[in-house]
Structure formats: structure tokens, C-alpha cells
Amino acid sequence: xxxxxxxxxxxxFPNNWHVIxxxxxxxxxxxxxPIGANLKSVDFLIKHNDTGFxxxxxxxxxxxxxxxxxxxxxQANGELIQEIIEKALHSITINYLGHFNQIPEFKxxxxxxxxxxxxxxxxxxxxEDNSLTLRQKQLFYSNSLRNNIEIKIxxxxxxxxxxxxxxxxxxxxxxxxxxxxx
Numbered sequence: 001x002x003x004x005x006x007x008x009x010x011x012x013f014p015n016n017w018h019v020i021x022x023x024x025x026x027x028x029x030x031x032x033x034p035i036g037a038n039l040k041s042v043d044f045l046i047k048h049n050d051t052g053f054x055x056x057x058x059x060x061x062x063x064x065x066x067x068x069x070x071x072x073x074x075q076a077n078g079e080l081i082q083e084i085i086e087k088a089l090h091s092i093t094i095n096y097l098g099h100f101n102q103i104p105e106f107k108x109x110x111x112x113x114x115x116x117x118x119x120x121x122x123x124x125x126x127x128e129d130n131s132l133t134l135r136q137k138q139l140f141y142s143n144s145l146r147n148n149i150e151i152k153i154x155x156x157x158x159x160x161x162x163x164x165x166x167x168x169x170x171x172x173x174x175x176x177x178x179x180x181x182x
Contacts, residue, residue, distance in 0.1 A: 001180075006043050007063035009127065009170075012180040017048040018109050022091055027103045032094055039090045040083070047109040047117065048178070056095075056109070056117040058088050063127045075145055081152050088122045088163065121164045122157065124149075125181065128169065 001012040004021050013019050022028055022041040032039050044059040062080075064071050074080045098106025126146075150167050157163040170181050
């Protein structure tokens, strides 16, 4: 397993997956950030072929443990939704630019399928604040708010760009999920 840390969480991915920790990658830091175009990236850009066809997986990690109040407004007013969508679309652009600029890791990800995956998936890995009381959880992380985020992102990305989306947390990872988080 390949292990990467993000926000005090350890992500374990199968060895046969091609994983780039995009926002820490040298190409992103040295070539993309200096452009000044405010291009943002997701945390992980992954290419894998576990199911018989190639998938591009984008994972954005949000660890709101201890920051429930501070992030409540961002969740409710749509700012978080916009940020995640922008990061996903920017990351696909960064992926293309990395390939175009002959960066080896990006070439591997793109040449597995002649530059085009069969499927693009975006995962918001959302860790919520477990220290809250039940009432606080109901207020800050109501299912309706979380469902609203999921529905709005799915509608915008699937309808307009054929990108699949789901929200996961450590509690929601199942045996069938290919990666693990501790």
C-alpha cells in the first residue's frame, strides 16, 4: 500500500494505483502556482484500473474536526460547493498541463488510456467534528445540509461534465472501497 498524509489523516492506496498528491507536487508548486491564475487543486489525483476500465479519481479532503462553527457558513452559503467544483475542474486542467509538459507522473496517468479515462470520479472526503454534542451535530452537520451539498455538486458536475461525485468519511468507507483512511 502507498500511504499519504493529509490533514492528520493517513490515506492508503493500492500499489497498482498511480497517485499524485497534487497540491504538494513540484510541478504544481513551481509551474502552476506562480502563474497567478488562482488555479487550485484537489489533494489527490489518481488513475487506476481495478474494475477493468480506467478511472480518474480526484479526492478533496476536508477535515472539519474542531472547526464546525467556522465552516458552517461555507457549507450553507454554497462557498464550499463552488470551491470543490473549481478545484476538480482546475485539477483536470493541471493534469493535462503536466502531461503536455512531459512531467513523468502525469504522463503515466494519461498514457494508461491514451489520455482519456473511461470515468472521472470526485470524492469529497469529509471528516466531521465528533466532539460536538448530538444537538450541535444536528445543527452543524444536518443530513439535509450534507445532502444539499451532495445533490448540488452531483447536478452540476454530472449534468455538465459527466463527473461522478460522492461524499465519504472514515465511518462510511466500506470493504468495497479500494482505499483506506486512518
